[in-house]
Amino acid sequence: MPTIVVDVMPKAELLDPQGKAVAGALDRLGITDFASVRIGKRFELTVEGEVGDDTLATARRIADEILSNSVIEDVVGIEVVE
Template sequence: MARVVVDVMLKPEILDPQGKAVHGAFGRLGFDGVADVRQGKRFEITLDGEATEERVAEIRKAADTLLANPVIEDYTLHVEDAQEDAQ
């Protein structure tokens, strides 16, 4: 089994009100030294079998059309061995 991880973040120029709220809470709760917070989404997609180039390309297509809004979000995609978490 393989896992494809897609991390989605707002583009740097897009205002992140949730990140700003969390940043404010850090200070109120006494956590110092936090310069900024950006909040995003993480998708962990477990595949049956191996992550072939074709299957990863399909997930990338899903990220482009379903998981991320390309107007306001960027994403990164990487493949993990699902067995790593089992240990």
């Protein structure tokens, strides 16, 4: 069955305390290759049957209205994984 993957991230202009904590932990471990860390959410919507334009449009609506908080988050990706 195909799966629609939706990725949601905090808006770039907002503070990401979880990401900051992970970045601090990496620094304490001596890992300095990464300038920053941001933490988001991944949703997997399993589809019965074919994924057509209507199904993708519904997934986009769900992502915008239910899976993300548009005040503080952006939907950064929607893709179909077979």
